Amino acid sequence: MNAPDAWSPVDPLGEALHSLRMSGAFYCRSEFTAPWGLALPAMPHSLMLHVVTAGECWLQIEGHEPLLLQPFDLLMVPHGLGHTLVSRPGTLATPLFDLPRDYSAERYEVIRQGGGGAATGLVCSAVRFDHPAAHRLISLLPALIHIRNAQSQPNGVHTEWIRSTLQFVAAEARDLRPGGETVITRLADVLVIQVIRTWIERDPAAQSGWLGALQDRQIGRAIAQIHREPARAWTLASMAQVAAMSRSAFAARFNELVGEPAMHYLARWRMQVALTWLREGDRAIADMAEQLGYQSEAAFSRAFKRVMGIAPSAARHGSEAAPK
Incomplete structure (x- = not known):
């Protein structure tokens, strides 16, 4: 086979991003009232994504200070590390699979927990990647990627895109219209790619290797x-x-x-x-x-x-x- 024209259009990084075709481990919408705590187990070879749609909570993960998450915050745990989400640091966290849940679809759950206090809404997902380029790309990501309150970030094409998508996810989670779980899962997948694109553009670590x-x-x-x-x-x-x-x-x-x-x-x-x-x-x-x-x-x-x-x-x- 002959080599292609050396200057024909090609986007190697775009091709690597295109390889991020996901197979979902689970997606869930969580409705919590304080005090509450959720312990997510380690999920090797999976990427976890959390979107705060209402209220606030704290992330606790070994090796990091507790991190406050507020409405329209987006948090990615690329390497499937175990962690907890709680209404306040120190709150007892119940293991994910010990909580009762409603199944809206095969891989979509609704989880409710809490003591009746301040409400927090979350959309969470855990996804896996099959393509070797995706594995290589995910392996290079940091332990956590936190996009803080996308609604208040300076205007820009990518920030605005994430902001609009988060608003859409929050609306679907709130209104519970027919097919809402399908919309949320698709948007969660797209958010994963968009967050990685944003990290590549902003982090100096993505400009080497x-x-x-x-x-x-x-x-x-x-x-x-x-x-x-x-x-x-x-x-x-x-x-x-x-x-x-x-x-x-x-x-x-x-x-x-x-x-x-x-x-x-x-x-x-x-x-x-x-x-x-x-x-x-x-x-x-x-x-x-x-x-x-x-x-x-x-x-x-x-x-x-x-x-x-x-x-x-x-x-x-x-x-x-x-x-x-």
Whole structure:
């Protein structure tokens, strides 16, 4: 396959964001009255999102000071760390799955708790991501992302967008119109992407490493092409051609930005794609080998174990892969 025109339009970062296709663990609307407390367990490989639609509450999470959340605050816990939400610091928190709930839909719940005092409304969700680019992106996020009172932030396109979406979520949670749970779950998913976009634009940490490489005009182009065509018989020279750079300049620039050689990145990317396929279903390992550019199942299996630390069969049956 020929390399694309070196200056054809491409948006590697946009493609990574597009990979944030979510599968929901749960969504819920909570109606609390003080005193109340909710303990959310750790949910590995999940991202949790909380939107305060009315009243206020406190977040408590190990390693951080208690954080006050007020109306139209939005809090993201990207790595599924266990935490509590309480009416006041020190309030006893009931484990999430010990609370009675009403099921409006298969993955949408309504939780009510409290002693009759001041009211707090929350919309919460926990979502998972299947695409390897999504896993890589989520792994780079901080432990907490807090957007404080989006209604009072300075005007701007992105802040205004989040503000309007939060208002819509709050209205749906308040009015309980037919189909409200569907609207809320869809908007929660969109909010996740918008918050990550905002973090990428504002946090200096997002301008270096893998994310910085995606935003580099030439290296980002090569990474995007690797993601699209993992089975291609890539060489350092062919990657450099996609980036419209010399072989030596490309190798040095890729290593500088990404933190590993380009051919190592290619091998890890192929194995991350394979890991996703293994967890998704019963695709034959021989088919995976062919689709990822390996000449035999044995060659693929050796590469998988070298990169991921376990055999493909073990990964399929739920053992944790640990990339080397």
